[in-house]
Amino acid sequence: MAEPPGRGGDAAADRPGSLAAALGLAVLVVVTAAVGLALAWLVPDAARGAAAVALVADGVLGALLASALVRARREVRSKAASLAAAPAEPADPGQGLQALLASERTDEIGALMREFTRILEVLQFQASQVQDYAGRFEAINEELRNANLRLRELSLTDELTEVGNRRNFDVRMREEINRSTRFGHAFSLLILDIDAFKKFNDEFGHPQGDAVLRALGALMRSMSREGDVPCRIGGEEFAFILPETIKADGLLFAERMRRGVEATVRSPDGSRPITVSIGLAAFPEDGKSPEEVVRAADEALYDSKRAGRNRVTAYTRR
Numbered sequence: 001m002a003e004p005p006g007r008g009g010d011a012a013a014d015r016p017g018s019l020a021a022a023l024g025l026a027v028l029v030v031v032t033a034a035v036g037l038a039l040a041w042l043v044p045d046a047a048r049g050a051a052a053v054a055l056v057a058d059g060v061l062g063a064l065l066a067s068a069l070v071r072a073r074r075e076v077r078s079k080a081a082s083l084a085a086a087p088a089e090p091a092d093p094g095q096g097l098q099a100l101l102a103s104e105r106t107d108e109i110g111a112l113m114r115e116f117t118r119i120l121e122v123l124q125f126q127a128s129q130v131q132d133y134a135g136r137f138e139a140i141n142e143e144l145r146n147a148n149l150r151l152r153e154l155s156l157t158d159e160l161t162e163v164g165n166r167r168n169f170d171v172r173m174r175e176e177i178n179r180s181t182r183f184g185h186a187f188s189l190l191i192l193d194i195d196a197f198k199k200f201n202d203e204f205g206h207p208q209g210d211a212v213l214r215a216l217g218a219l220m221r222s223m224s225r226e227g228d229v230p231c232r233i234g235g236e237e238f239a240f241i242l243p244e245t246i247k248a249d250g251l252l253f254a255e256r257m258r259r260g261v262e263a264t265v266r267s268p269d270g271s272r273p274i275t276v277s278i279g280l281a282a283f284p285e286d287g288k289s290p291e292e293v294v295r296a297a298d299e300a301l302y303d304s305k306r307a308g309r310n311r312v313t314a315y316t317r318r
Contacts, residue, residue, distance in 0.1 A: 160210060161217025161238075164231035169239055172229045173290040176241055180283055188250025188282045190240040190257070191297040192216075195275045195309040197236040200267070208268050215265045216276075223257060238276075239297075247282035247314060254278045254312040262310065275310035277301060286315045 156168035164172070173189075180187050194200075194212065201209040213236065220230035220238065229241035240257070242250055258278055265274040279301025287293035300315040307313065 158217070158232040161213050161220075161232050163217045163220055163238070164229060166231070166233045169229070169231035169233050169241075170290070172231075172241055173294070176229075176243055177283065177288075177290055177293075180243075181288075185244050186246045186282055186284065188242040188245040188247055188253075188280060189293050189297045190242065190250065190254050191233075191279045191294075191301045192238040192240070192257070192276045193301055193305070194236040195277055195305075200274070204268055211268075212265060212274055216261060216274075219260055219264060220257075223260060245282075247280065247285060250280050250282060251312060251314055254280050258310065258312055277304035277309045278312045279304055279315065280312060281315040286317075 156164055156171070158165040176187055179185070194216065197209065197212075200212065213232070216238065217230070217232065220240065224230055224240075225242075227243045229243075231239045231241070233239050240253075242253060245253065258276060261276045262273045266272065267274065279297045279299065281287065281293050281296035281300060283293050286296040296315040300313045304311045304313040
């Protein structure tokens with residue numbers, strides 16, 4: 001019958017160790033005998049006896065020690081082999097945190113495990129609440145951001161006409177002056193004024209006047225190119241900032257604007273069109289600061305009024 005692999009391997013591994021131990025024991029006995037013979041010839045008789053007894057005692061002790069070491073080594077190997085050959089036991093179902101917490105012990109350890117389970121459940125519930133609150137907070141934060149953007153937009157927008165207000169105009173004029181100065185670009189500024197608007201309000205009433213203002217604002221928004229800034233800067237006065245637009249191109253745009261108002265905005269009874277007078281100035285040709293450019297456009301607007309209204313006038317230095 002074949003010997004089990006574990007034990008056979010251990011027996012084979014034990015043979016070199018046993019031979020080495022036997023060989024060492026034989027060498028020890030031979031050396032002891034040789035030393036005893038040498039002492040018998042070299043030392044006196046009394047000393048010979050004592051030395052011989054000591055050598056014999058050393059030899060016996062050495063033999064006993066070697067034999068004990070060999071037996072201990074053999075027993076350790078045998079035990080290791082039996083443990084390795086034994087089948088693995090199934091895992092204890094009580095192991096693991098969940099199984100440990102699920103056990104129903106009635107002693108102090110069981111009470112501690114039940115308390116720990118309760119605390120764990122509370123923490124899990126609170127963690128889910130924190131995640132829910134985090135989601136709600138993000139939604140509220142997004143609403144606040146949108147509300148702030150809307151408030152900023154409202155603070156820069158004329159409520160009646162939905163174009164920029166005077167504050168927006170002042171801010172954008174400074175920005176455009178800085179940008180155009182930095183990059184060496186030109187821009188044009190139009191200032192529009194509704195002709196005879198006070199008389200219109202007196203004849204048709206302020207609600208109809210508001211309707212005209214709204215119609216003009218809608219027309220300005222529809223004619224705006226990307227980057228253009230239409231604004232209502234006071235009463236019946238409007239402005240158009242035209243970035244990267246030289247004076248000649250600004251004149252063409254202003255004339256289209258004038259004709260568009262005359263063609264689309266009319267009195268409530270349809271009896272006559274609403275017209276505008278427009279003044280035009282350009283940066284840096286007519287001014288280097290916001291105040292200078294606005295003053296030049298205002299002067300051009302007054303020239304349009306004095307010349308009979310419903311016209312476009314470009315600023316010229318006097």
